[in-house]
Amino acid sequence: MKDPNAPTEGILGHVPLVVVLVLAVLVGWAAWWVVRYVRTDAMTRQSIRQAVRVRWGWKRLAPMLKLSATDKTPTALASLANTSGKPIKPRVLIPTLKVKHDAYGVIARAQCLPGVGLQQFQKAGPHLADAWRCTRVAVTQDKPGQVLIRGVRLDPLKFPTEHHPTGEPPEETARWDLGLDEYAQPVSVNLTQVPGVTVAGLPGFGKTSLINRLLSDWAPSPAVQFACADGKVSAAYEGDYADWVQRMFAFVGDDLEEANKLFRHLVELRRARSASVRQMLGVKSMWDVGPSEHWPLVVLIVDEAHTYFRDHKGSDQQTKKLAALAAENARLVEDLVKKGRSVGLLVILTTQKSTGDAIPTFIRDVCPVGLSFAQKTAEASVAALGEEIREWPDANPINLQDPTYVGVASMNHQSQPGFTRIRTPYVPDAEAARVAERTAHLTADPSVLLEAFLGLRLADVDLTKLDV
Template identity: 55%
Template sequence: MRHPAIPKPSGSGMSPELIAYSALGIAAAVLAVIGVFTAVRYLRADGETRASLRLASRIRRTWRRSAPPLGLAVIDRTPTTTAQLTAKTGQRPEPRTRIPAITTRPDRTGVSVRMKTVAGIGLDEVAAQARHLADLWGCARVSVAPDGPGRLLVRAVRIDPLAAKTRYRPGLTVPATLRVWPMGEDEYAKPVAAALSNVPGIAVAGLPGYGKTSLVNSLIGRFAPSDVVQFAVADGKAETADAGDYADIAPRLFAFAGDDLAEANKLFIRLVKLRRDRYNAMRRALGTANLWDVNPSAAWPLVVLVIDEAHTFFSQPKGSDKRSRELAALAAENARLVDDLIRKGRSVGFVTIVITQKPTGDAIPTSIRDNCGIRISFAQTTQEAAVAALGDDIRLWPDANPVGLQDPAYLGVASMRIQGQEGFTRVRMPEVTPADTAKVAAATAHLTADPATLLPHGDGPDPVDFTKAA
């Protein structure tokens, strides 16, 4: 039986040559689009970003050639299935050189290189070559950090972020969270933030004029627009609230004490009482023993106490006369009260910031200093002061030692230990002028409230208007 003939499709279809030309045309179009995008991106970038774009291109272009001499390549002698099938009879496939694959992302200060590890080349191997990579790429420094399973983030910094002064102008925007405090950028131009949640105290040290006051201005300017934060200050450099570094932010303070030990003692007693009353009322009112489980609120605000020139309130005066004994007793009582706030204030939403030049044991009691969860130091003149400020571990990190920050170029740069990160990091803190902070404090003065008046029994004193102080 004969089957009917199947009709041939009309036309002869695309020839292999036409298919090849079409593929080449599509590839050329794609390359043209990529080229136009790259050119437009380059032309629209500023000068620093253009330099980083050129660096990123050079890193990608030379990576396969530069990685093997640095030991960042491995010889894989196990042939793939494809190599085995295509090898000539009797011949063993050639071993492969495996190099970590990379992608680049440039910015104004450098290039972030994301790298896929291969067997035998991981964090330790790449980190050991960081200095050589910096020399090869012409960078100020190169850092290497984990970036997820099987991945690394290599940060190539062209210009030193620590040497470039920055400025922060606080506005009236309410911060999105109170759990972290954005502080600045590290030496690899990566943002650095300090935790405020579940942190009982912050110790800040450093020479005069190197950034301690600006750091506090940054904190107050950033968080003052929120009614979920209330501030108190004990300033060992001033007699009244209308004098000294905190005069301009007085409208945003619910409590203030100057350098008089008895006045400071009253303030510390008042805050310890608030701490106890909060603890007694919190579980019943909020259903938790830790305020950070539910986050601070306008009714249960975060209380930030700044103690500037803290040694003024804790140092034991010399002398055996009656007045010296009275001052010594006040200093000892002040130390006990502040120690109470730091040891017990974390769960009830207290953060105490202790500021001094040189936090040695004779200036700041070690029970206060060592219980601060965050320790920051601007420039120091001696190794003793650096150890007092940051702990004995700073000896193991000479590159981050604050003794090396005495250069005027490093005004506003501090060394600190960042939670979850090994060792110490140098951080460029942005300058915040008193005038900018004063504008924010004046505009947000109506948010000032004594946290004691917000408790269920509400028997705390009303906030004092320090702007009318005599």
């Protein structure tokens, strides 16, 4: 006769095996975490410990910050189980929180509840910063019904970074990757349909390095061509762009007459493109089809722009000539900025102090993207970023004069209100030179490309329909 206890004994006989398997999984998981923890740097280890504290303390912290909801309606299961007839206690709902870490702090995603949404999380932001031991906390909408909470334990703006260009063409031709914001999130700006960019700031605080990154990232694309007027030098080999000249179809130094020839050449290109864009591309705006090898985005860099626009005072013949050239330069660059957008011309102007005497206001005020590194005066900050910067004192570039903030700029970002501060990376000279050398064969004068595409000289292009 079969023993009735046999099945039970069979099940119990497998219990040790199940326990061993569970213990093995737990030990393996623990070992994986220990190895991962040990192999990371000290900053990341701190963030791992911080993320653990955030997870463990969330259910207690959320109700204290009024980030919970009370559900007075009993569930169907609770109603069925309630045989005593006593009122069922309301449930306290806690938003689900998923936490990740990086070197600077934690990134948490929380599910919203009725009455507990973006506004409530933003209101609790300062208290979350205190509880999580963060320098600052930002709360944004991640997607409908979910918020993204970014807490930084360390200020990303105080840590210099480096950018190592891949040498590969960018995925998006007109996207400029700038660096990390004050929450260590990557910041980029879309320069599609943008006619001009202004970059201001004290000498040695990062303007040229910022341009260097753009060159390093965009140079591998044959759909981008560069020209430069560098007001700091007389010859290319003297300046910051010595390595990049081989990737530029034109370069001039501080000679106003040479700069005038370059600006005039580009205006002629702009006029020819305006007259032929429909014939060649079948559209009114180049951006409807995007830049290409035959119709590239033309980037003109005007470094130390005040060199070319400064109003020269004096009655002698030489001074009058310089004054006339400066006025003509301003008129030509104004043409490029105001009329070059739809045919693929982008002007980037850098100067120390972008007041009206450095960059004429009729040029500066039509450049929709502006950045400023450290400034000494409120006047210079307003000139670079507009009157609205007065309402954002924390982002004002007059606060960036400390050497710690070399490479940090303020800007009015396209995708969010107000101003944000950005840590721009340094590109090692050797790596920039390597990219310039490897991409030098891509250099071509856009005027020559246009002539080849049209099959005639630009002088023969019908310009009667331009400037419309």
